[in-house]
Structures are given as C-alpha cells and as structure tokens.
Amino acid sequence: MDNMTARTPNTQKRPFAPIIDRLREAGLRPTRQRLALARLLLEHGQRHITAESLHEEALREGIKVSLATVYNSLHQFTEAGLLHEVVVDPGKSYFDTNTSEHHHFYCPETGEISDIPGNAITLPELPEPPDGYRVGHVDVIIRLQKQGPN
Amino acid sequence: MDNMTARTPNTQKRPFAPIIDRLREAGLRPTRQRLALARLLLEHGQRHITAESLHEEALREGIKVSLATVYNSLHQFTEAGLLHEVVVDPGKSYFDTNTSEHHHFYCPETGEISDIPGNAITLPELPEPPDGYRVGHVDVIIRLQKQGPN
DNA sequence: GTGATTGCAAATCTTTTGCACTAAA
C-alpha cells in the first residue's frame, strides 16, 4: 500500500512527530510552547542559549511564550536529558543543545561560549571521589582572554 | 641586639603585619574591615566561602561589617590574587583561599566544594584557543552525586 | 471534564550601586 508520501494523513498532520515523540518519551506533554521551544533548540542549530536569549528568539519567531515558561521548559528539558546546563558564570545559566561529551571555551569578557570537541581533551585517570559520592559529570572550562592587539 | 622577642614595639603593635603588608602590596588600604576579613580568610584555615557565609562568620566573631563590604572585599581580594573565584553553581559565587593550581569536586545536592590536589589531575595538551584569544585559566569540576545506601 | 500547563505579576535571592558618613594616612 501507498503510505510513504506526503499524502498520508499522519505525515500531513504531524510534521513534528519526532520532536513530539521525544517530549512524550521524556514524560512531557507536547504543548504548543514546549513544542515550539524544542523545535528552536533542536532543529534551529543553535547551541548555547540562556533563558533570556531563547525567550527573545521565540518572540521574534512569533511564538507566544512567557519567560517563566521558558525557564520551566529549559529545566524540564535539562532533566530529560535533551539539554545540558553549562555553568561558567555566576548569576547566569547557559544551556547547551549538544548533550554529547565535550567541554567549553568561555570568554568572560564577551560572554561567548564555544564547544571544545569531546576528543580534543582526554582526561587522564580521575581522582577517587570522597567516600559516599560517585562521579556524576566532569566539566572542563577553558577561560579565555581577548588577545590585545600588537 | 635583643630584637627577637615580644618586647619589640614593632611586634607588639603590629601583630598582623604580614597581612597588612599583603593588603598594601595589593594596593588596598588595611582598614579595620578588610584586615579582619583577610585574617578570617587567610589565617582561619577556611577554604571555600560565599559572601553570605563569610559575612555570618565575621558577625559571629564580633566583626562589624556590612554584607556590601564583604562583597566588595571579596572581589578586591580576588583581583589582587589573594582569592580565587570558583564557579560551580549558577546564582552563587564561591571563593577559594587556595590560589595554587588545583581543581574541585562539587556536590550540587549539598553545595559542598572540596579541593582536588593540583597533581591529582594532569591535563594533557589543551586544544588551541580560537584566534584572537589566549588561555586564561582552566577549571575542572567533578560533579558528585550522593551515593544511595546499600 | 479533569488534571497538567501556562501566563502574569509578585516574590525571592544574590549581587551591585548611590550617597552621606567615617576613618586611614
């Protein structure tokens, strides 16, 4: 039977099915806002965002969503493993759509974050964690300074 | 001549001379508050503090100082190289009295920070920083999770 | 329908700032 082209009601009506499914798998109802934010994050190719920047981007694209909902969604996505939080600046949270193992360059002067490919840093044997704890996640942050001219 | 005991006016009157000198060298007037905070930080053996915790500690010891001054002092000390800021939690600044090269364990659940001795992690060749930047400081944070019983 | 989700505004928390007052040199 002919079920592979755009004529199929299913594809017509659910153009974002993969994202909807990812939300569902994460236990999150695919609401209008969550779906729109997830699309911005996961399809739009953007990498390092703040709640503020994602909110602005959403509004620019005509998505009606409140800043509070952006915060909630970012945390829900992070908990679901769709995002990773990058802590480089006290007083501002960055989120990374790249959840694979990798580390970051960060320039405090400009606020820019960029990825260091996972294989560009190989951590040697880690020290033993203190008793009663286990290692969760290892972050390496290389802080950069703008090079003066000359 | 006899200048090695407590009789010397100099030692009598300037029991905190080393700290005063460190402040002076940093271009900071050794005011009552700064001196008291510097003593708490540098002599008291404490390692990882927040503005809030240092303020409480100061008040407990009977040092009259405002929270704003604690913030100011912490940043001045950091700029002067007497402290190092540790960024592990968005929305809270930690300061470390250990300014030698080392990294940190951090438990988000409890907020505890502890040092990893500098030589327990050897970073291999770092990747080249992007054009126009140079490497400032490298932070390695090992995030811990409390181990469930059993 | 019913329970989860949202929006808004208010609340919270950490940190910074403005300015009159105080203290170091």
Next chain:
DNA sequence: TTTAGTGCAAAAGATTTGCAATCAC
C-alpha cells in the same frame, strides 16, 4: 585635611512561585 572606604537601603538582575485561566487528552 583629603581621599579612600564603609554602611545602609534601595536598585538591579536572574530565577522562582502562586494562582487563576487555558489547553491537551
């Protein structure tokens, strides 16, 4: 004196929360 430093309270961000309205199922 004179200038830097301090305290207070207010301001400024960033993030969170409470609750009525709204939406997904």
